[in-house]
Every structure is written in structure tokens, then in C-alpha cells.
Ligand SMILES: Nc1ncnc2c1ncn2[C@@H]1O[C@H](COP(=O)(O)OP(=O)(O)O)[C@@H](O)[C@H]1O
């Protein structure tokens with residue numbers, strides 16, 4: 386069973402007073418557990434739109450036979466609460482601009498996804514957050530807030546947060562896009578290392594990138610062109 390399966394995803398943006406824009410036009414993909422897939426494409430080709438659909442942050446157009454399954458669970462046909470739970474327990478997301486909460490310490494940021502789960506997951510959450518951050522090389526910064534860290538360090542925190550609940554699927558939207566080349570490579574190393582050691586089974590990774598050297602380290606490369614994956 387693939388960790389992530391998507392079929393017939395279409396997405397049209399409709400803004401008042403403008404012609405609708407069909408950004409995705411029948412995208413299908415399948416990613417196996419532990420497989421690393423890079424998604425490339427020009428700016429504006431719909432890469433972020435695709436990742437947001439895969440992560441359940443947005444919904445595809447209706448009526449096109451769209452289907453998204455995460456570890457065998459149907460993301461689109463689940464009700465609101467089931468979908469939120471599915472997202473929290475099975476999907477981790479890393480953004481280009483880190484998206485950490487500034488008023489929380491980095492331990493509190495990393496622990497946050499566990500609060501969406503049951504009491505059992507919450508119980509050991511603070512200790513797991515600390516372990517993730519130590520493994521990410523931030524053991525001496527645990528009480529710090531994001532603004533006290535460099536961009537590369539903030540992205541380390543975001544990677545740790547994405548892995549907090551041991552997701553089956555890790556989605557990363559240009560995770561190295563705001564970092565210099567060598568810091569970007571270190572983040573990729575961290576993604577690969579932490580994903581392997583903090584999950585019971587290594588998650589599938591779908592990662593948007595502009596950087597050929599990053600894509601080259603993935604198992605497979607897909608390119609978005611004219612609304613389709615080629
Ligand atoms: N919420 C939105 N409303 C209207 N248009 C959008 C919205 N989000 C993205 N778009 C448009 O969809 C296209 C694809 O955007 P995006 O998925 O961000 O591309 P990429 O990540 O590949 O740069 C762009 O033309 C963008 O302007």
C-alpha cells in the first residue's frame with residue numbers, strides 16, 4: 386500500500402471579476418513508505434497548491450474523481466473531525482518560511498501537534514519534543530523562542546515539529562528555499578536522519594524544491610507542467 390496516493394487532482398482558483406485559473410488539471414501520484422520524491426516546476430506552476438491539497442490544507446475541485454489516501458485512509462471523504470485527526474496523526478508539513486509560533490519556546494512549538502491527539506500521545510510529548518530537538522542539534526536552545534534562532538535553526542525546529550507525531554507522510558514546500566546552499570543541505574540531511582530514527586516506519590517524503598542538488602538526493606523527480614505531473 387502506498388503511503389500517499391492521489392488521483393485526478395484538479396484545482397481552479399476563482400476570483401471575483403477575473404477568469405478562473407485552472408492551476409492543476411488531473412494530477413495523480415503515488416509515494417511508497419520511505420520513498421523520497423522531489424517535485425519541481427516553474428514558479429506559479431502549482432507546486433504549493435498541490436502540496437496543500439495533499440496535506441488536506443485545501444480541497445481539490447469536485448466532480449473530477451479526485452481521491453487522496455494517506456496510509457490507506459481517505460482524506461477527502463472523511464468528515465471534518467476525522468480529517469483533522471488524520472492530518473495531525475499521519476501528515477507532517479514543513480514550509481519555506483518555517484511557520485513557528487513566535488510566543489512559544491521551541492519545545493512548545495515542537496510539542497504542539499501532539500495536542501491534537503489523544504491523552505496517551507500528549508503524556509510523553511514534552512520529552513519527545515526535547516529528544517527531537519536534541520537530535521536536531523538544538524539541545525542547548527530548548528528554552529529559546531524562534532526569534533532567537535537563525536533561519537537554519539528555525540527550520541530544524543520546524544522539521545522536528547513535522548515529525549512530532551510520527552507521520553506516515555512528510556510534505557515539504559521548498560524547505561531550503563530561504564536558506565543558503567550549505568544550510569539547505571544540512572536541513573535535507575536532518576530530514577532524512579530524523580525521519581528515519583523518530584518514526585516506527587520511515588515516512589514517505591514529497592518535497593518541492595528549486596534546487597537540482599536537492600532533487601538529486603531523492604529517489605524520484607516529478608515535474609509540474611501545465612497543470613500536470615510529467
Ligand atoms: N489562493 C489563491 N487564489 C487565487 N490564485 C491563487 C491562489 N493560490 C495560488 N494561486 C495562483 O495559482 C498559481 C499557482 O500558485 P502556487 O501553487 O503557489 O505555485 P508555485 O508554488 O508552483 O509557485 C499561481 O498563478 C498563483 O497566483
Ligand SMILES: [Mg+2]
Nearest residue numbers: 432433434558
Ligand atoms: Mg510555492
